Amino acid sequence: MKKAVCIVSGGMDSALAMYKAKQEGYEIIALHFDYGQKTEKKEKECFYKLVQNLNIENSLVIDLAFFAKIGGSALTDNSLNVPIDGIQEGVVPITYVPFRNGIFLSIAASLAEKEGAEAIYIGVVEEDSSGYPDCTQKYIQKQEEAINEGTKKETNITIKTPLINLKKEDIVKESKKLGVPLEFTWSCYKNQDRACGVCDSCRLRLKGFEKAGLKDPIEYI
Amino acid sequence: MKKAVCIVSGGMDSALAMYKAKQEGYEIIALHFDYGQKTEKKEKECFYKLVQNLNIENSLVIDLAFFAKIGGSALTDNSLNVPIDGIQEGVVPITYVPFRNGIFLSIAASLAEKEGAEAIYIGVVEEDSSGYPDCTQKYIQKQEEAINEGTKKETNITIKTPLINLKKEDIVKESKKLGVPLEFTWSCYKNQDRACGVCDSCRLRLKGFEKAGLKDPIEYI
Numbered sequence: 001m002k003k004a005v006c007i008v009s010g011g012m013d014s015a016l017a018m019y020k021a022k023q024e025g026y027e028i029i030a031l032h033f034d035y036g037q038k039t040e041k042k043e044k045e046c047f048y049k050l051v052q053n054l055n056i057e058n059s060l061v062i063d064l065a066f067f068a069k070i071g072g073s074a075l076t077d078n079s080l081n082v083p084i085d086g087i088q089e090g091v092v093p094i095t096y097v098p099f100r101n102g103i104f105l106s107i108a109a110s111l112a113e114k115e116g117a118e119a120i121y122i123g124v125v126e127e128d129s130s131g132y133p134d135c136t137q138k139y140i141q142k143q144e145e146a147i148n149e150g151t152k153k154e155t156n157i158t159i160k161t162p163l164i165n166l167k168k169e170d171i172v173k174e175s176k177k178l179g180v181p182l183e184f185t186w187s188c189y190k191n192q193d194r195a196c197g198v199c200d201s202c203r204l205r206l207k208g209f210e211k212a213g214l215k216d217p218i219e220y221i
Numbered sequence: 222m223k224k225a226v227c228i229v230s231g232g233m234d235s236a237l238a239m240y241k242a243k244q245e246g247y248e249i250i251a252l253h254f255d256y257g258q259k260t261e262k263k264e265k266e267c268f269y270k271l272v273q274n275l276n277i278e279n280s281l282v283i284d285l286a287f288f289a290k291i292g293g294s295a296l297t298d299n300s301l302n303v304p305i306d307g308i309q310e311g312v313v314p315i316t317y318v319p320f321r322n323g324i325f326l327s328i329a330a331s332l333a334e335k336e337g338a339e340a341i342y343i344g345v346v347e348e349d350s351s352g353y354p355d356c357t358q359k360y361i362q363k364q365e366e367a368i369n370e371g372t373k374k375e376t377n378i379t380i381k382t383p384l385i386n387l388k389k390e391d392i393v394k395e396s397k398k399l400g401v402p403l404e405f406t407w408s409c410y411k412n413q414d415r416a417c418g419v420c421d422s423c424r425l426r427l428k429g430f431e432k433a434g435l436k437d438p439i440e441y442i
Contacts, residue, residue: 062287066328069281072335092373098334099327102371106323107287113319114293134371142367149363150323150355152313 001027003117005108010046012185013123013163019178020162021121030059035067037075038191049184073097082189084198101134109147113155121160128168130200168208183217194219222248224338226329229253231267233406234344234384240399241383242342251280256288258296259412270405294318303410305419322355330368334376342381349389351421389429404438415440
């Protein structure tokens with residue numbers, strides 16, 4: 001059976017990406033990164049619930065505590081506040097974690113090469129996004145080339161980005177269609193029991209549900 | 222002052238790469254990875270001695286214990302023996318760590334972006350090497366493109382590989398010329414007090430000293 005490494009944060013996008021991999025017939029290796037993000041407790045809970053829901057045998061949580069040493073992002077640095085005033089067009093926000101997807105995809109590639117997996121799924125979204133430079137089609141293309149050049153000749157890995165051109169409302173609709181348990185996903189950037197509703201990530205999520213004409217099953221403050 | 226992140230294992234090649242960065246006028250951020258390699262104790266000792274020798278203020282050791290979870294290499298997996306029968310042409314050896322340089326360079330890029338560094342130095346050698354796919358000019362080129370595409374517009378990073386076309390004898394000679402304290406470098410793949418002299422890495426090193434007509438200052442069994 002063909003294998004795929006799925007990078008799963010516990011958010012809505014990566015959850016749908018993993019369900020897509022399942023639908024496409026892959027045996028899944030679910031990979032979660034604990035990089036000291038403020039919301040890791042919630043994210044990890046969601047990750048395990050999703051893994052359980054899909055009956056995935058092979059899951060791995062990788063500790064990347066060094067992200068806090070590098071810092072520079074409101075997601076990993078306690079001295080920086082998560083912005084709540086809405087997304088500004090054309091500006092990379094302070095929640096950007098320097099080259100995070102480069103690190104994630106390189107580790108996923110290492111695991112994929114070791115396990116003989118032929119695909120990596122990642123839930124990046126270019127359209128309705130926060131404007132992170134490591135979430136674009138152009139970047140993913142170059143990253144895939146680097147991975148295939150820098151691994152063994154017999155290793156051939158495709159980076160699958162089934163959400164890259166979707167709008168948030170499509171992600172909500174598609175998740176419903178595929179039976180993704182959206183109550184087990186967490187998008188908020190803040191470390192609280194209930195989602196804040198005003199950080200960039202909550203705003204994008206709520207807009208998606210609204211436009212899809214559906215109610216978000218998670219609790220908000 | 223222009224800054225460079227230097228990836229320094231504690232081996233001869235990366236030590237020379239860092240001394241080259243110094244010679245080229247960079248303020249150095251020295252970066253060492255502890256990835257659970259069998260020889261980490263020796264390597265870290267050498268790393269700190271080199272950092273001290275160059276009076277570098279900014280050094281960082283990053284823990285990547287997850288490499289052991291991924292496994293698949295004789296450098297990180299205790300159930301696999303380090304080969305001692307010499308390098309086989311055209312075969313990627315069991316000491317290859319899947320996409321190690323991809324992970325290292327991505328983390329270095331993250332740090333470089335955060336710190337505003339314009340270069341990353343890495344001591345990869347294509348010529349006189351063990352045949353690792355993540356040590357070639359072609360791979361480095363693609364990795365640099367991926368990094369610059371996946372980071373902010375104002376981030377421009379060059380990956381510098383001053384050793385890539387050198388033979389081991391040139392590395393020895395060049396190190397002598399630049400005053401690299403070769404007694405503070407460790408190349409052996411085995412976890413012993415003295416170098417084994419027969420693993421691929423020792424063989425390459427010893428051949429380099431021999432052809433350079435110099436004596437290796439470290440102790441061998």
